Amino acid sequence: MNIMVKRRVHVAAAAIISADKQQVLIARRPSNVDHGGLWEFPGGKLAPYETGLEGLKRELHEELGVEIINAQPLIRVHHEYSDKHILLDVWQVHAFAGEPFGREGQAVRWVPMEELVNYPFPAANLPILRAVMLPTEYLITGEEADEARFDALLTRALNEDNIRLVQLRAKQLTHEAYVARAQRALTLCREVGARLLLNGDPSLLDQVDADGIHLTSERLMQLERRPIAENKWLSASTHDPRQLEQAAALGCDFVSLSPLRTTPSHPDVAPIGWHDFQQWVERAGMPVFALGGMTRFDANHARAVGAQGIASIRDFWK
Ligand SMILES: Nc1nc2c([nH]c(=O)n2[C@@H]2O[C@H](COP(=O)(O)OP(=O)(O)OP(=O)(O)O)[C@@H](O)[C@H]2O)c(=O)[nH]1
Numbered sequence: 001m002n003i004m005v006k007r008r009v010h011v012a013a014a015a016i017i018s019a020d021k022q023q024v025l026i027a028r029r030p031s032n033v034d035h036g037g038l039w040e041f042p043g044g045k046l047a048p049y050e051t052g053l054e055g056l057k058r059e060l061h062e063e064l065g066v067e068i069i070n071a072q073p074l075i076r077v078h079h080e081y082s083d084k085h086i087l088l089d090v091w092q093v094h095a096f097a098g099e100p101f102g103r104e105g106q107a108v109r110w111v112p113m114e115e116l117v118n119y120p121f122p123a124a125n126l127p128i129l130r131a132v133m134l135p136t137e138y139l140i141t142g143e144e145a146d147e148a149r150f151d152a153l154l155t156r157a158l159n160e161d162n163i164r165l166v167q168l169r170a171k172q173l174t175h176e177a178y179v180a181r182a183q184r185a186l187t188l189c190r191e192v193g194a195r196l197l198l199n200g201d202p203s204l205l206d207q208v209d210a211d212g213i214h215l216t217s218e219r220l221m222q223l224e225r226r227p228i229a230e231n232k233w234l235s236a237s238t239h240d241p242r243q244l245e246q247a248a249a250l251g252c253d254f255v256s257l258s259p260l261r262t263t264p265s266h267p268d269v270a271p272i273g274w275h276d277f278q279q280w281v282e283r284a285g286m287p288v289f290a291l292g293g294m295t296r297f298d299a300n301h302a303r304a305v306g307a308q309g310i311a312s313i314r315d316f317w318k
């Protein structure tokens, strides 16, 4: 009997972002290689003893003729293809020298973030597209009794902190009051091009045309299939690997994972800590925001251990 052992391939790839932050560079794979004709993020297999960043620098020089000046980890995706196990080690490149062109004859194109979904990519790339489209900071709104104060705090966070992803969390409101607040929050978010996710029942989207739904971990574990359309964003609260697995099974686009640290709001819950956090994120297969005692000063550290960034109420709601 012939037992096939799958090759393990470590690939470094780049999401190169334009100076105006609106576009990302993609390349088309030549028709004669595997996944030929599909689009990809430029990059390739690491040589022996190369680190991800060293390999990325070499590949971008070989494939595009550019030199990386600044790169930050974006996401790591493990994927089983029929013939190999691949680890896509993806970096976000914010600064580079040179004018990129297809040095190997491949087509190369700058594409607005929102249009990425119209290009065919290999199966492993879906989480990467999500990560490219999502910001580093995720605001969860605070409990607020006064509507004028709510509007003022949200407006401040959108304009002064540049928040572009918001979850409307308001456990104490009636359904009617939640819907009314959501309508106003949506207007405020639309003005600056921020996305708004509603924390509640998926049917809320029938009443408020927000960008998506955020599931509590309890709701997440009760569902058997994705409860909203593919063109809406689905996120969920997770606290352990089992919930992360369920989020992946439902096709969540991203999640928060908490509590990273002990917080005043949940003093009795054991914190996850950076060590376990990193291990769990590595296998999540989707963007993960670190939540629980996080501030913007933790964002770089969170990125370094594989997270998309940080989620917080307290750091943005003031
Ligand atoms: N570069 C890159 N490779 C990807 C992406 N998505 C994805 O599944 N892959 C897979 O990862 C592997 C990367 O191989 P590659 O062909 O770029 O490697 P390379 O540049 O070193 O080329 P070579 O081995 O022909 O010299 C391929 O199997 C490719 O299909 C992606 O977005 N970018």
Ligand SMILES: [Mg+2]
Binding pocket: 042, 043, 044, 045, 063
């Ligand atoms: Mg390549």
